[in-house]
Each structure stands twice: as C-alpha cells, then as structure tokens.
Amino acid sequence: MTAPESTLASPSWAQTDDTHDPALRSWVESANDPKTDFPIQNLPFGAFWHDDRGCGIGVAIGDQVVDMLILRDAGVFDDLGDAAVGIFTDNLYPFILEGSSARRALRRRMSELLREGNKELAENAELRKQAVCAQSDVRMVLPTMIGDYTDFYASIHHATNVGTMFRPDNPLLPNYKHIPVGYHGRASSVVISGTPIVRPCGQTKADDADAPTFGPCKLLDYEMEVGAFIGEPNAMGRSVSIADAEEHLFGLVLVNDWSARDMQKWEYVPLGPFLAKNFATTISPWVVTMEALAPFRVPTFERDAGDPKPLPHLFNSDNESHGGIDITVEVWIQSQQMKAQNIEPVRLSRGSFANMYWTLSQMLTHHTSGGCNMEPSDLIASGTVSGPTKDSRGSMLELSWRGTEPIDLPTGEQRRFLADGDEVIMRGYCEREGFRRIGFGECRGVIMPAST
C-alpha cells in the first residue's frame, strides 16, 4: 500500500485499501497499460448488449468486459451470499437496490478474481471464453432505470459566467452561496453515450422581434457535468444528513446536459429550463464506484473569506476535508468536415470537478432536506463543471462568450454554438501521484439535423 499518510485519518468513504494498490496487476493485459481508463483499481459497472448473448451487466477491465451474470451462474460469487443476489437481470437496478455493502463485496471479489496470479477465471478457458469479451464486441446501454433526474448548478464559475451574460447587473443571485441551486430534469430522455442527438425545435424570440417564432434551435450547446447515481434510498419526509450522504451515493458517470440556449432564454422565467434541456441528456456507460474514487478525494472548494459558511445541515468537517473529488474533465469536438478530412477531435476545454462550489454530499443533503425521497438509481448531475480559467469552461456558451468569441477548428471552420454533424466527446479521469489513473471512458453524441 502506498497511500500517502494524509488519507489515513480520512472518513471511511475516502479510505484506500489494497484494491487501490498501484502495484496490483491484472491477468487482463490491457488493464496494465498506464493509459487505460479501466485498470484493476477501477472496476466500474455497466450494462450492455451482446449480439449473440443478449443483455448483460458487466465490469470493465482494460479493453475487456466481464459478464457478471455468467460469473454468478458459474458460482463465482457463491461465497458472497446475498451480496450477489442483485445480479440477475439486464441492468444494474436490482444490484443497486442491494446497497453499498453488496457493492463493496462485489468490488473486492472482482479485484481478487482479476488479479495477476488468480487462476479461477484466468485459467478456466471455457468460463473465460463465455464471460470475458472485448468492449468493442458489445454495445453499451443505459446502466440502470433512472426514476428521477435532478440537475444542479454547483460551479460558481459557471453560474458567474452565465449570470454575467444574461444578467450583467446581477450575475450571482443572492441564494447561490447558501443553497446548492438545482432543478428537476427529464429522466425519460437520458440516453447512453453514442446516441445521436436530434437538434430540437422550439420557440425563440429575437430581442428586436415583436413575437416569437418556432423552428430549429440556433444556439445548441453542451454542458460538461458529472452525475451521481443514488444507491441507498431515504424515506419520504426523512432527510439525509451531511454525515450520511456519502453512503447514499453508488457511483459516478459523465453527463452531457445538452442545452438549447435560445429556447432557454425565452422560456426560463419564472419556472426554469424546460424544453431547452429535456430533448436529451447523454451519460457515459460505465459507473465508476465511490470506492474506486477514494484516493482522489480532496477538500471542498475554498470559499472566499467573505463567503458565508454553509448552514449547519450542509456543513461538517469530513465534507470540508474530503467532500471534493479531483476528476479532470475534458470536452473534445470533431466536426463533420474534420471527420471527412480524417482530422482527429480537438480539445475545447479541460477542468476539474474539484472546482465545484458545492459537493455531491451537500447537493444530496439539500435535495432531501425538505423530505424529498431519493430512490435507488435516481440520477443527480452537478451542473456545468467550469473552472476559473477560460480553458476550463465547460460549455460552448462560456467558451465563445455567447458567440462573441468564436472558436477556430483546424478545418478553418468556426463555432459559436454546435453545428449539425458535430460530435461532442467528453472524457473524465482521476490522476494522483502514487495511484493508478481511474477513468470514466467517454460520453459522446453527434448532432443530427432538426426533423421539421
């Protein structure tokens, strides 16, 4: 174990153990590549479709996927008892229902099973052939059934940027530093990475027009976010304390909160964004568990000296010292012309989830503080992850400063907002001295023309 001493006094959810040991190697050779998102220290869960075998739920290891249902049927999890009973269907929902101890037990078992030297699966040729295949041979699907989806607004840099553009006199509203502002999103239109995104139509009104018109969105944008799946539920009328909040988180994905800025501007008063957001939200397929992220916990955002201390129900020392997660998030773009000319995607931004004003625990605690019941598999997203610098802005609205500073692409094209044929590619990963890189894979979507 090489975990630096600083983590030893950390809360249990930030503690590392031998599953994080960077010296651990897997008999799946691609997992030992230092650049992989999925070393044996990660072991994220996902759901997939295999043309021969149908639906499955699996764990990513290097460039391979391990089919959990086949392992269970082969008795590999028999010693886990009830921990494996959730593994019986085509998505993670029943497994998430089993709770955090089941997740931890399965993670530990998979870590043993996939270690270099372990022969149970590695040297059982028949089982290995059935249960292990290349990720390129499966099509990932939504990891679970999302009941409710909530979107927050937790980056003060994003809120300030957007506020400055839309309300120059009043960029940051008075509630911002007191509550993690959030709103309910649309669960039915959450789709898996790779799903084409049809440009939405909607009402917009030009500033100088007398009346609105209906037609394809002209200011289509992405938002780079991090999403958390809820594990343990809370009963209606009962809040989750800030001390307990981490125990209610299952794991994280990348989220692209596609946004129609012109529609949003016209519709959003007084009840918030609606059609500007609900046409599609894309998530990455592999759910990276809270356990895999333990080594990357960092102090919460450093508030300015004049900022208010959060009210007691949103404050505790563990959250102050370890509530943040240092996930590097990147947005890349490849236009249709770039594809035609075989030009690789170019990076638009790189920021860190550690820059959020509010932590996931604070978001969840706030969400339940009035008694709202969170159900297993509900999704909460962070809001756009923007940092203090221009190159860390997590939306094109901010990068092009509402279109006034267009972005140059290698083809000579310019972008103020997204064009048809553009593919947006989000990536996320954690890196820290003394630990293996833990990645999220990709969250992709290509813009299709509006269907008018």
Next chain:
Amino acid sequence: MTAPESTLASPSWAQTDDTHDPALRSWVESANDPKTDFPIQNLPFGAFWHDDRGCGIGVAIGDQVVDMLILRDAGVFDDLGDAAVGIFTDNLYPFILEGSSARRALRRRMSELLREGNKELAENAELRKQAVCAQSDVRMVLPTMIGDYTDFYASIHHATNVGTMFRPDNPLLPNYKHIPVGYHGRASSVVISGTPIVRPCGQTKADDADAPTFGPCKLLDYEMEVGAFIGEPNAMGRSVSIADAEEHLFGLVLVNDWSARDMQKWEYVPLGPFLAKNFATTISPWVVTMEALAPFRVPTFERDAGDPKPLPHLFNSDNESHGGIDITVEVWIQSQQMKAQNIEPVRLSRGSFANMYWTLSQMLTHHTSGGCNMEPSDLIASGTVSGPTKDSRGSMLELSWRGTEPIDLPTGEQRRFLADGDEVIMRGYCEREGFRRIGFGECRGVIMPAST
C-alpha cells in the same frame, strides 16, 4: 341518446355514444344515485389493496369497486382479444401500455356488464362476491408507475395573481401568452390521496434578514390542479401534433401540488421551484378516462382581443372548439379543531378547469415540440386552476392574498397558510344538462408537524 346537437360535429375524442346515455342504469344500485361521482357513465380505473386479496386494479361503480383481474381470470374479457392483456398486475401501467383502443374496448365492455338487465356478473353470485366489493373495504394506491412528472402553469388568472404579488411591476411575463409554461416536477414523491404530508423544512430568508435560516416551512400551501396521465408514447426526437395530442391522453385525476411558499421565494431563481414542491404531490386515486369526459368538452379559453394567436403548431380548430374541459374543482378544509368539534369541512374555493388559458393538448404538444419523449403513465399537471373571481382561486396564497386577507374558519381560527392538522380536501366533477354527473372522487391530505 340525448347528446345536444352541438356535439355532433365534434372531433372523435369529444363524441358521445350510448355509454354516455343518462338513461342508462346499473344493477349496482348506488351508481344510480344522482349525487354519485361514479355512475355507469363514468367507469374510472384505479389500483387498490384489499386486505384479503392483496393488490388489484379495478373500476369504480357507485360506492363499489369491480376487480378487473378477477373478471379477466373468469373469462369476462375473452371476446376483447388483446385489449385485456394489460390487465395482469397490481397497477394500470401494463394496461395503459396497451393503448387507447384497448381502453375504449374495456370501457365499452364494462358499460355492458354493469348495465341494469345484464346478468353475466349480476346473477353470477360466486363471481360477483369475488369481484365486487365496497370501496370502503379497499385502500386505494397509486394507479400506475409514474416515470416523469411535469407541472404546467396554465391558468392566466393564477399566473397574474402570483405575478402581481411577487413581481408587481411585471406580473405576467412576456412568454406567458405564447407558450404553456411548465417545468419538471418530482415523480418519486407523488402520493395517493390520504397520505399524510409532513411539513417540509428548508431554507428561507426574511426580507429584512442578512442571511437565511433553516427550519420548518412557515407558508405551507396547496395548489388545486388537474393532472393527465399519458397513454400513447412518442419517440424521442418526434413531436406530437396538436391534432394528435388527444390520442395520447389516457385520463385525468385531481392533483394537489403542495407548495412551500417561503422556501420557493428564496430558491426559485434562476432555475425554478425545487424543494418548495418536491416534498409531496397528492393525486386522487380514480383515473377518469378521456371517453367519460367527452360530453363536457368546451371551447378553449376565450383569449382577449389583443392576445396573440398561438403559433401554428399550438393551434387547430378542434382545439379551439373542444380543447377545454368543464370540470368544476373545489377545495375544502377541515382543521384539527374543526375535527375535534365535529364541524364538517368548509369550502375554500370553487372554479372550473374550463378557465385555463392553455388546453391539455397544447401542453402536451408544447412538451413534445422539442423532441422530448413522453412515456406511458407519465403525469402532466395543469398548474393551479384559478378563475377570474376571488372564490375561484385555487391556492391559499391567492385566497389570502399572501396572508394579508386571512380566511375565517367556523371555529374562530384564521388561516393565512396551512397549519399542522389541517386536512385539505379537493373534489372535482362535471355537470351538464342532459348528462349524468361525472366525478373524480377526492384528493385528500392532512398536514403533519415537521420532523425536526
């Protein structure tokens, strides 16, 4: 048939047939009481729990409930073919999936079966004993699994009242007459009538305070709304036209959109209501089908001469002539003191759903116009049903004009907002010369003290 001539040229979804004939009587005697909400002309669907038999789905007739699953197992629906295949579980979801033709076929079959003179069930003592019981012997549960819940804001009277209180300079925002303003609500906390409502806690900030505080909501309110369950879905990226929208509606319920006004005021900018609404939403248990409501279709709201005509995708002649529904909605209250003194509930308001600026078809068309996919069993609520007169205001905020005009109760108590122990009772019904009264039953909830 006594349908007035005016409906003969109506769109198919507003056409009456012999199931609406006011002369029809049922062998269930209580259904022939002129005051019942559930005559044989209604036949709403719901889900229930029976202590001996467990879960069931049923149809209300007078003061009785008919268990559909038992009828199906007895072969009563054999002639319907596929129309009855959705009747196999403990809620309406699979039945709603079967689509509108299945709903219509089952309605027609139930109308025959329950008519005076029909002996199939009436004179089969054994089956009747199994399948028919008093509503007082079952406990109603949520009729279906709600995927997404959306709340609109479709009463211009409500929007103007609230706007005048909160933004006196700018009561009605510029988008109001162009789009049915709506926002996403919380599906997990939609509960069935009778569920106690715990007073939420939350952050609020007094106008003269430097900082917010956290504690029990002081300005707890109800909102009297009408909700529609979606039947036929639409694919993501494909909108529903105004001409087709009615075909996507399954049926209606009453909705109490409980609201924490003090929390709402502090949190709602810029992303809309969140904790102020998501602690609970109550619905009435019986889903009144669009077919049962056919005789009560009325022209859409009469816009002022200067009001804009809706954009083409939100406008058609059928919607103009029959898009409204004349449902009378009433709110009653009974305080704990009133209960202790055996004083019956008193009525706070009576309004009509015909007074909404936007129709349900316009709400659904708008909702899907950007490509958002609606799924079977999704719930859309209308927003507070307020009319032009004071006694038709559908929230206590409006009735007490933000607490400045308190409401007198028969005990001598006054109400500016809801007190612990208050029970709010909503009722809805349709009445028209030449037709039987069609009712919704009740939507009830009693306020429990905050759990601090």
